[in-house]
Amino acid sequence: MFFTIVRPLITLFLWIFYPVKVFGKENIIHDGNVVVICNHLGKMDVPYVGYLFKGKTYYLAKKEWFKNKFLAWLFDQMGGIPLDREKVDMASTKKALSVLKSGKRLCIFPEGTRNREGTEIQPLHGGAGMFAFKTKAKIIPINIHHKPKLFGKNYVYVGKTFDFSEFDGQKYDSELNDKLTQKMYDELCKAKLELEEILQSKKKVKDKK
DSSP states (O other): OOHHHHHHHHHHHHHHOOOOEEEEEGGGSSSEEEEEEEOOTTTTTHHHHHHHHHSEEEEEEGGGGGGSHHHHHHHTTTTTTOHHHHHOOHHHHHHHHHHHHHTOOEOOOOTTTEEEOSSSOOOOOOTTTHHHHHOOOOEEEEESSSSOTTTEEEEEEEEEHHHHHHHHTTSSHHHHHHHHHHHHHHHHHHHHHHHHHHHHHHHHHHHHH
């Protein structure tokens, strides 16, 4: 109920203060267990991703965001799952897996920390692929073009959905985890490249006019 009321306000907030143009809308999946992976540029990444989908998107967020009781309540209502990045956090892992097993959507920023340069995709933290592998979830790669700026237009690209079906039946271990992580990295890089190509093409058309 709370999310249903707040979502239109978030959408209005983005339209006014952080306008965004979305490419690849045809690749969005609204239903079923889906893992969304996205590059990480700043705090606005979460509302950008949430804006794309119908219903609530759950997401892993560093536990420091939940220190304040009110913010902890707010983030919980919005789908936030606190994650301790300093150690193996079984509580957050179980909750994230439960979200996916319930047929819901989970967003992960596998770079782990903000990409302050914003140029290339940073090496991904191991473990993000485990959620999709163990729940046989579809994976949607998303690229945010640049760090959001107040009243500045931004661009978001939704890449083609992929999965880990090629690894079905294999034992989940460190070797397989590396393969899953590499595939996720490749797909994020592909989404970034495709967005850049779209923007370059539009720029050429505009320059010709």
